[in-house]
Structure formats: C-alpha cells, structure tokens
Amino acid sequence: MSDASGVTGGALATPQPSLLPGPAVETIPHAVLGGSALFRAYVGAEPAALAFYRWSPHDPADRARAACVAAQAATARGTRDAVADVLAEQNRTWGASDDVLALVETLRRPDAVAVVTGQQLGLFAGPLYTVYKAQTAVRLAARLADEAGCPAVPVFWLADEDHDVAEIRRAAFVDGEHVRYCTYDDGRPPDADRGPVGRIVLDAAATERALAELEAALPDGPGRADALRLARDAYVPGRTMRDAFAHLLRALVPDIVLMSADDARLKRLAAPVFEREARAWPETLASLEERSRALVDAGFHAQIGPTPVNLFVMGEGARTPLDPDDGGGFVRRGTGEPISTDDLRARIDADPVSISPNVVLRPLVQDTLLPTAAYVAGPGEAAYFAQLGPVYERFGVPMPVIEPRLSLTVVEPGVAKVLDRYGLSVPDLGAGAVDPQQRLHALWRRLALEASDTDLEAAFAQATDAALGAVDALGPVVSEADATLTSTVGSTRRAVEKALDVLATKTIRAEKRTHEIVRARLARAQAALWPDGALQERALGPLGVVARHGLGALAEIVDAVPLDATVHHVVRP
Numbered sequence: 001m002s003d004a005s006g007v008t009g010g011a012l013a014t015p016q017p018s019l020l021p022g023p024a025v026e027t028i029p030h031a032v033l034g035g036s037a038l039f040r041a042y043v044g045a046e047p048a049a050l051a052f053y054r055w056s057p058h059d060p061a062d063r064a065r066a067a068c069v070a071a072q073a074a075t076a077r078g079t080r081d082a083v084a085d086v087l088a089e090q091n092r093t094w095g096a097s098d099d100v101l102a103l104v105e106t107l108r109r110p111d112a113v114a115v116v117t118g119q120q121l122g123l124f125a126g127p128l129y130t131v132y133k134a135q136t137a138v139r140l141a142a143r144l145a146d147e148a149g150c151p152a153v154p155v156f157w158l159a160d161e162d163h164d165v166a167e168i169r170r171a172a173f174v175d176g177e178h179v180r181y182c183t184y185d186d187g188r189p190p191d192a193d194r195g196p197v198g199r200i201v202l203d204a205a206a207t208e209r210a211l212a213e214l215e216a217a218l219p220d221g222p223g224r225a226d227a228l229r230l231a232r233d234a235y236v237p238g239r240t241m242r243d244a245f246a247h248l249l250r251a252l253v254p255d256i257v258l259m260s261a262d263d264a265r266l267k268r269l270a271a272p273v274f275e276r277e278a279r280a281w282p283e284t285l286a287s288l289e290e291r292s293r294a295l296v297d298a299g300f301h302a303q304i305g306p307t308p309v310n311l312f313v314m315g316e317g318a319r320t321p322l323d324p325d326d327g328g329g330f331v332r333r334g335t336g337e338p339i340s341t342d343d344l345r346a347r348i349d350a351d352p353v354s355i356s357p358n359v360v361l362r363p364l365v366q367d368t369l370l371p372t373a374a375y376v377a378g379p380g381e382a383a384y385f386a387q388l389g390p391v392y393e394r395f396g397v398p399m400p401v402i403e404p405r406l407s408l409t410v411v412e413p414g415v416a417k418v419l420d421r422y423g424l425s426v427p428d429l430g431a432g433a434v435d436p437q438q439r440l441h442a443l444w445r446r447l448a449l450e451a452s453d454t455d456l457e458a459a460f461a462q463a464t465d466a467a468l469g470a471v472d473a474l475g476p477v478v479s480e481a482d483a484t485l486t487s488t489v490g491s492t493r494r495a496v497e498k499a500l501d502v503l504a505t506k507t508i509r510a511e512k513r514t515h516e517i518v519r520a521r522l523a524r525a526q527a528a529l530w531p532d533g534a535l536q537e538r539a540l541g542p543l544g545v546v547a548r549h550g551l552g553a554l555a556e557i558v559d560a561v562p563l564d565a566t567v568h569h570v571v572r573p
Contacts, residue, residue, distance in 0.1 A: 052386035074371030117376035118157030160198020177523035198242030221548035267352035287390035303384035404565035430530025460504035
C-alpha cells in the first residue's frame with residue numbers, strides 16, 4: 001500500500017463523546033422497503049442493471065481501475081492546483097481542521113482521486129441521510145486507498161445552486177407520536193424562485209424563530225445542549241444559507257472536504273462543459289433519449305425526463321432554465337428573453353458564474369473539476385446515473401463508480417421495546433404505499449384482536465342472560481315458600497342485572513384503555529421509524545440523534561454498520 005494511508009478515513013476525525021453502548025445491527029433487504037426495480041437490481045449486482053453503468057461497485061478491480069482513469073484524466077486537465085487553491089480557501093472559511101486542509105493538499109498529487117457525494121442545503125443539515133452519505137464517502141475513500149494504492153480524498157459537494165427553497169426550508173424531529181417541524185420562513189413565498197438557495201442571506205427574525213422551534217422540537221438527552229449549540233454556532237443571521245449548512249456539516253462530519261461550485265474561479269474551470277452544451281445540446285438530448293428508451297425497454301424506469309438544454313442562467317435573484325427557440329438560439333423560460341447562441345457563448349466566456357448546470361450536467365461539472373473515482377449516491381441519484389453514461393462519453397469525462405450510500409434506521413431503546421413486545425419489525429410500521437394512519441389502525445386492530453380471545457360484550461350478554469334466567473327460575477320456588485318474598489325476587493333480579501352491567505362497563509373500559517395504550521405505543525414507534533410515512537433517514541434531522549446520545553453518536557452508529565449498501569441496516573443503540 002502506498003502512502004495513501006493516513007490521508008483519508010475515519011482516523012482524521014476528532015473523537016467526540018457519546019453515551020452509546022455497542023450498537024446492535026440487523027439488516028433488511030431493499031426490496032422489502034420498496035424503491036425502484038433499477039436500484040434493487042443495481043445493488044443486487046444484476047447484469048441487466050450493471051450494463052447501464054461503466055463500472056461495478058461490487059468489483060474491487062473495477063473500483064481500482066476507475067481510480068486510475070480518474071487520476072490520469074484530472075492530471076491531464078492540468079487544473080488540480082487551481083481547484084485545490086479554491087478548496088483550501090473555502091474549507092478554511094468553514095472551520096476545517098489541519099487534517100482536512102491536508103486532504104485538500106493531497107488533491108494536488110497526480111495520483112490522488114476523490115470519493116464524492118453531495119446534497120441540497122437542508123435546514124439544520126437536512127435529513128439524516130445527508131450525514132450518512134458524507135460518512136459513507138469517508139469510509140469508501142479509506143477502502144479505495146487500500147484497494148487502489150493511491151490517495152483517496154472524501155469530498156462533499158454542496159448543492160448550493162439549487163433554487164428549490166421549499167425543499168430545504170424545514171427540518172423534522174420526533175416528539176412522542178408526533179413529528180415536529182422547524183421552518184426557516186423569511187416571509188417570502190417558499191415556491192418563489194430566488195436564485196441559488198446557497199446565496200440566501202439568513203434573516204435575523206426568521207433564523208431566531210427557526211432556532212426557537214428547534215429548541216422546542218429536539219428530544220431530551222445528554223447531547224441536547226450540544227445540538228442546540230451547534231445549530232446556533234452555524235445558523236448566524238447575516239450568513240448565507242450555504243455557509244450555515246457548511247459550518248454545521250463540518251461539525252457533524254469533521255473529516256471530509258467541503259466544496260461549493262458557486263465560485264467564479266471554479267465556474268471558469270468548468271466553462272468548457274457549458275460551452276459544449278450551448279453548442280451541441282441536440283447531441284446531449286439525443287444521447288439521453290436513446291439511453292432512456294433502452295432503460296425502459298429493459299424493464300426499468302428513466303429517472304430524468306430529458307430536456308433540450310441542460311443549463312440555467314442566473315441573475316436578478318433568479319435561476320432560469322434555457323429553452324431552444326425556433327431561430328436556433330435560446331429563450332429564458334418564463335421571461336421570453338431571447339439569447340442567441342453567440343450571446344450565450346460570450347456570456348459563458350465573460351461571466352461563467354452566471355451559468356448553472358441542471359441535474360444532467362452537474363455531475364459532469366463535478367467530475368471535470370475533481371478526480372472523481374466514485375460518487376456516493378442515494379437511490380434516485382443512482383438511477384439517474386444509469387442515463388448519463390453516453391453523456392459522459394460525449395463530453396470526454398470519465399464516469400466514476402456509482403457507489404450506493406449506506407442506508408440505515410436507528411431504533412431507539414423505547415421503540416425497540418415496542419417492536420419486541422408485539423413481535424414487529426421496522427417494515428411492519430411503514431413499508432409499502434399504504435397510508436400511515438390506515439396502516440397504524442389496521443395493525444392496532446390486529447394486535448387488539450390477538451390480545452383478546454373473548455368478545456367481552458357477547459360474553460357479558462351471555463352471562464347476564466344466564467344469571468337472570470337462574471333468578472327467574474327461582475321465582476316460583478321462592479313464591480311457593482313465602483309469597484311475601486315475590487317482590488324480593490324482582491329486586492334481586494334488578495340488582496344482579498345492574499351489578500353485571502357495572503362489571504361489564506368497567507371491564508370493557510379497562511380493555512379499551514389497554515387498547516389505547518397499545519395504539520399510543522404503536523403511534524410513537526411509527527413516528528420514530530416512519531415519520532409522516534417516510535423512512536426515518538429521509539425525514540428526521542441528525543441533530544435529534546446528537547441530542548439523544550451525544551456529539552459522537554452519528555459517527556458511532558454509521559461505523560457500527562458494515563460497509564455494505566446492498567441491504568438496509570437497522571441499528572439499535
């Protein structure tokens with residue numbers, strides 16, 4: 001092994017305290033949780049799916065070859081030093097350690113490669129899988145360094161040019177059986193195009209409201225004060241949304257290089273990608289459409305709907321897609337503003353920071369700037385990379401290995417007790433397309449019926465009939481012995497009927513209380529595992545885990561899971 005060891009992997013992280021015992025790990029097949037046929041086939045190493053990717057993530061030799069190709073291509077481009085200069089500046093701004101800055105310097109080496117992942121700038125670090133992706137990249141970089149014998153640097157791409165504010169403005173946490181949301185609301189419509197979300201400057205009042213909601217929503221635990229401190233240290237009024245997210249992610253995953261491409265120097269280096277799309281977008285479209293048809297013909301789906309031009313123009317607080325016009329030029333969608341091909345190419349040359357790639361070109365910009373040997377993808381991302389192989393070829397950029405991220409659900413001790421008590425698994429409470437409330441009600445009814453073999457109302461009705469029948473049968477006997485006792489028989493009958501009615505009412509109420517306790521337990525477990533019907537990792541924020549268990553808990557939980565993305569992991573702290 002080369003001197004790649006020591007420049008990547010979890011050893012660079014500063015140890016953080018937590019109160020976790022050794023977590024227990026179980027696994028669930030992805031097929032049980034749903035998801036696309038393409039993703040299931042890809043993680044299952046089925047040849048029909050692997051045929052749509054350049055490399056197999058299951059083959060160590062493929063992973064090593066991809067690293068060699070990526071390193072050679074990046075060195076041939078001659079931009080390593082320029083990119084590293086920008087990354088060093090950015091990461092110093094976001095509080096990087098000396099170890100992370102050393103990783104940046106490693107990228108200057110001609111044999112160094114990157115293991116990249118990325119995500120939108122969700123409020124308070126977004127959903128849990130944002131952190132899981134980053135930590136997967138750290139672990140995969142360490143593995144690749146061993147396999148390929150070259151330095152491998154984990155890099156997190158901040159998707160700060162995305163303009164969907166509604167997608168990133170909320171964070172979710174569990175409070176009992178309810179999901180509580182924290183929202184960044186500065187008074188502007190969440191669906192308004194305000195340009196890149198990373199450029200939004202945090203408003204003082206909106207930020208304080210979001211932090212107050214966070215304080216109310218976070219669960220109790222030994223790390224609660226630390227979780228609040230991390231959020232307040234990161235989300236400072238006057239900072240951009242990008243810088244706030246970067247500061248918090250840096251605190252949660254300290255041993256990864258962060259990268260923002262919304263930078264004039266990096267855009268200048270990526271300008272050839274934009275220029276080619278402006279000149280030859282019909283070729284990109286034809287490649288996408290042909291590959292999309294092939295996927296559908298193979299029984300899979302096309303994740304991306306091909307569009308003619310894969311570029312946005314940014315300016316005046318908006319990020320506007322370009323459409324072709326009938327004259328061979330372009331028009332800014334929704335504005336009617338025409339832009340000739342020559343004008344667009346001149347703009348790319350003079351002001352490349354005003355150009356932004358869409359979902360098709362963003363990976364190519366990334367892999368033009370970085371020596372990307374592997375990209376850590378979620379299920380949707382892994383699916384759209386199946387469409388991009390021919391586009392990579394047309395642009396002359398090597399396609400990396402697409403590594404599925406680790407997928408996991410954390411089952412807290414209280415939730416684990418509910419699952420064990422009623423013989424349930426994680427999928428029982430949410431997998432599939434059933435409405436969460438309908439699923440909860442059906443599960444509750446099933447458990448209630450299993451818990452009670454007796455129909456109480458019918459049992460008491462039968463007992464009452466028998467008891468009253470016995471009293472009635474004694475009536476003639478009593479009257480024959482003493483006629484004055486006939487009225488006593490009637491009062492005794494009424495007393496027996498009333499006593500049985502009171503007993504029945506109390507018994508049925510007790511059973512209903514028991515059933516309600518069961519329902520409440522199930523509701524709490526469902527909220528923790530499937531908040532609002534979504535898998536936990538896709539909905540809940542990572543600061544909830546920090547609050548419950550301490551600063552080091554996230555790393556410990558992910559490190560407890562084998563580096564195996566072919567299954568979903570269930571972790572019991």
